[in-house]
Amino acid sequence: MTEHPPILHQRNLEDTLKQIIYLLNKQQLVSHLVKKQDSPRQELIQTLVAKQQLAELRQKLESLHPADIAYVLEQLPLPQRIMVWDLIDVKRYGAVLLEVSDAVRASLIDDLEHKELIHAVEHLESDEIADLMPDLPSDMVIAVMKSLDQSDREQVQSVMTFPEGSVGALMEFDVVMVREDISIDVVLRYLRRRGEIPNDLDQLFVVDREGLLKGGLKLNKLLISSPDSLVSELMNPDVVFFYTHDDAGEATGAFERYDLISAPVLNSHNQVVGRIGIDLVMDFVEERAKKERLGQVGLTEEEDLFAPVWHSARNRWLWLGVNLMTAFFASRVISVFEDAIVQLVALATLMPIVASVGGNTGNQTVALVIRGLALKQINRSNVRYLFAKELSISLLNGTLWGSVMGLFTFVLYQDMTLSLVMTSAMILNLIIAALTGTLVPLTLHRLNRDPAIGSSVMLTFMTDSMGFFIFLGLAVVVLL
């Protein structure tokens, strides 16, 4: 682990970005002038100025934490981004690549040569290298693997074999292990000899001769206890641990619930093979929230703010296509009732209300069910209760607000039957919204798919099509 330059406050970070953009613009202006100059003397001066600017920019970048460089890179359009990237010390490429978003990472890796990448990767831990691997072109993966020594290569391979979203795929390898029958004094001497303890390590792992986990020994305790005590007296035998095959989301839950800082990771033989720390958990939480947020609107890929328009447009096609299809289907439902609409045009005016209110209330149910599933609050024992509750709410709200809409309808069209059709259609569509809003996320969850992605589309499809069908159908039966 390398020492990093000082860290900036957010305020200063924005100022830094402004400075860099200012330096970049000056630099571009100067290079522009250099090209246009005719006299060799003037050209020389301009070139000197340009070099000085570059040095200033390079120095500025050197003073930044990799996370802050990542922030700057993400804010810059592609040509300027590459300009800044080329000014960064190759040694720090790896650390910066780990910090940038996936979309920006791709744009930077495109600019890298094999040699540079191998040089960059030299300074990373094996779990960090494994993180980068999926984003590298396959020839680069082979080149990087060749450049690693035996043990690193094995570690990288082992991380890469764990499925995405498992604890194994997240874990780090740098653990500190001690035996339970030694004294604190021996532990302290061992640590001094070792010389460095990872930054986010809050406990040593106590293991036996076979590497089986016996407990955890917090650094806090180590500091305040007498040197003669034994590890076994001070350790916590009930330390929370995870298996490599555990679900990372579940581990995250445990970190939140029990305020953990780190936890040992065991293989299926109960041997300690690694460690999962709160920083990785935070990254995972952030990543999951992002996926969920963008997944809700059908964006499968994160968008680089400065990606080409064509690329961004295609990223949105899936969603556009799905929505065109559902809208088209709803439109075909309406077309069945064209005769009725010609006879009573108010039907065309009122029908979107039924569909729209159904969709919106259904999305409330979807949001609550997804949240309940994420917090493991919904299980076999209360799912029936949940159904009954959502149905009652929709019946209550449908009756109440359906009547309000019925009244409006009567005021507008002075047609009592039409107003009754409106009220009934709203009640029925809210019931459908409650049913779909509960069933769809529960089903997706049972099928091991993320309910946050797709539930909303399915719901809107149902409430639109059924909203039109119920309202127009009722009108045909009762009115015409």
Add this chain to the structure above:
Amino acid sequence: MTEHPPILHQRNLEDTLKQIIYLLNKQQLVSHLVKKQDSPRQELIQTLVAKQQLAELRQKLESLHPADIAYVLEQLPLPQRIMVWDLIDVKRYGAVLLEVSDAVRASLIDDLEHKELIHAVEHLESDEIADLMPDLPSDMVIAVMKSLDQSDREQVQSVMTFPEGSVGALMEFDVVMVREDISIDVVLRYLRRRGEIPNDLDQLFVVDREGLLKGGLKLNKLLISSPDSLVSELMNPDVVFFYTHDDAGEATGAFERYDLISAPVLNSHNQVVGRIGIDLVMDFVEERAKKERLGQVGLTEEEDLFAPVWHSARNRWLWLGVNLMTAFFASRVISVFEDAIVQLVALATLMPIVASVGGNTGNQTVALVIRGLALKQINRSNVRYLFAKELSISLLNGTLWGSVMGLFTFVLYQDMTLSLVMTSAMILNLIIAALTGTLVPLTLHRLNRDPAIGSSVMLTFMTDSMGFFIFLGLAVVVLL
């Protein structure tokens, strides 16, 4: 800080819940039988059995971590929840109240008497008491305040004066401070005498005589360095700190970016007054994600899974009301064109497609802009670029998919002009979606309001009303 019982894996947590529900059901069955029994001897036996069951249940609960008790309480309908709550040791009430969700907390506090609450609060830190205060009825707040000693009361009051969402409102008071001119040996002796170091503390804060922050000294470094070194030699002078008035969201960003575990909090005189730790940051992130998720669908209040139907129904009214109004407005837009619809009923069939596709693509823009704002990726220097990009994408996608829809329209209705109206309306509505989808979240953000809440409603309002207006208006101008 009290020692907690061992922690459970999620798997075991669900088993524990099942056991408790089983014990509860048995208990209810037995008490039911007791009431029905006639013979005094049988009654006696049943009462004894009932008592045994209760003892078993109490023992089970005692073995659980407060976070796990909170989980159990949240899974139970109100009567059973209160039954379990009454079995919990009063000493642990405070810890459990801190862990449950707001909605469930209210139901538990309702069941508490003043004395019990004061007893519960005795075991909490002052920042934890301040957390509970907003949920207590005002007479209880006064009673709790009276029960505290001078310094605790002042701390609680100081936390409560900081606005919600500030670092001050989140911070803890238990910090360990040392001077820079002392040796590590002295620090270690001081820590041993002090006897306890908070669980999530990873660094001591180095201050001068006036309490001004000089740096941070990591426990890691303390452990591996020679006892003669001075604090000033080992400390990190560039420690990340926050002011009490800093925005908690910004602090969260810094924790994520720099992988912090804890950071000192300073008052406006640069004196260390507290500490903010990763566990509080995690809770804040979780809380914010929840608010955002539920705020998107207009739920201002978290819903207890077992809250009464009437209560839940009212929680959803605001959103229902807003959506009824926007749907009603859109319906009034259509009504202007009733004559046109009677002349060409295909208009009624096709109009929802224009509105719906506009709303859905606009929501993609909204999600991306909100994400960009949250990551501070959007600023004055690139907002114009963002606009241009979203407009280009909508123009591109509008032309492409509008043409597809135009083709469908032609196949269905064999009307070239209608099909051109369809294509043009889709292009125009996608442009409106891009404009609204960018402008609305940016404006809400500039007004210091959460763009995640409300953007979507405003967007749908625009794309629905304008979708109908553009499509029907164009049709009237061109076709009729």
